[in-house]
Amino acid sequence: MAVTSSTPETYERLRAAILSGSLEPNERLVEADLVRSLEASRGAVRGAIARLDHEGLVVHERNRGAKVRRVSLEEAVEILEARAALEGIGAREAARRADPDAIARLRAVLARMRTRLADGDLLATSELNGELHARILRIAHHATVERLVESLSSQLVRYQYRTILIPGRAGASLAEHAAILDALEMRDGDAAEAAMRAHLDRVTDALRTAGDGR
Amino acid sequence: MAVTSSTPETYERLRAAILSGSLEPNERLVEADLVRSLEASRGAVRGAIARLDHEGLVVHERNRGAKVRRVSLEEAVEILEARAALEGIGAREAARRADPDAIARLRAVLARMRTRLADGDLLATSELNGELHARILRIAHHATVERLVESLSSQLVRYQYRTILIPGRAGASLAEHAAILDALEMRDGDAAEAAMRAHLDRVTDALRTAGDGR
């Protein structure tokens, strides 16, 4: 055993640990500890930290080590605004490329969302929400936008369950998603972009009213 | 002296070397050489390469080292599309915040652009173009968008002088910029975003017709 994992592998694991919440915001990332828990070489850990620092998930101060970055509400709003712009482009492109088959699969996800919501399972609803967005982006076939959105979204993990808890928000979200799918189905790029932007603008509003929660 | 520079410093220097073109696309980045030329420790060089890899300026293959990444025309178009969306947001925000003083400074840059173009100095014109965009983004006060656009733009260095060489393109660009400034002056966010998007869409068209040039 003791297979020391390579840098990209270490990066993925550390990233997953942060996103899953098993490493709390502001928690210090001590290299020696990570070497043990991630079973990687120290060099790999350092490389992973450098990447995550660059990505914005971690802050690294010279001679003082790294810690999980805590994004403020203001930053979260900024990030969502950027995401809205990018996903808008993604939706536009997806409208150009979406075939009936793809649309059907998207509708299936939406339907599952609807039933989960009816069950009161907000957590599952929120996860399906993420899946829907990811699928649309996949259809868009736009590597740059996909990569950027993925990076931005990862910084919002701590806020992702917050908006859906607002009374009435989940239902509204469902309707907004339906509007997006309608635009995709009609292959109307302008409408798809507008619907996606509108949706994420509503999410932003919701986030603002929800507050930063701690 | 021979003060070994720290990781962020090394990152900046290496990045600058790539952007300035003193390191060609596909050129191998040999760690030992960089240690000498950048006067940094090996760890710092490795960290810098990891960041640049993550950023997309460099490709790194395990056990085979890193080389300057060559972005294809298709990628350049993608990147420009993403930039258009983000700078659109930036322009919208800038319209909200721009005071007459800031507008005046932007107009001054545009005026300089006009005279440079009249002189036939396309290189200077292109640089002022970059400055204008950067200033607008600065006014927007949107750290996330600014960071992302900076990162995206850096990947387009090899294409930045290409579009302006197209006959008539420089003049059109000037008019498009003027339209953006008009919208900012009227503090019309919608118009500013639309003008910025339109401008960058034109740049994309120009890039497509210019071809990848090698």
Next chain:
DNA sequence: GGCGGCAGCATTATCAACAATCCAGCCAAC
């Protein structure tokens, strides 16, 4: 002439030891 294998070289990845730095706690002086 072309192809597969082999050896040597160049380079990267890892490891371990060392140096530099920072931080917490303590103590003394005011």
Next chain:
DNA sequence: GTTGGCTGGATTGTTGATAATGCTGCCGCC
């Protein structure tokens, strides 16, 4: 009681050595 400086421990940053890997050129064989 508070402030200032010191000291020990913990942690990161750097360096040299070593292992692993990939590549290139050569040679013999077909």
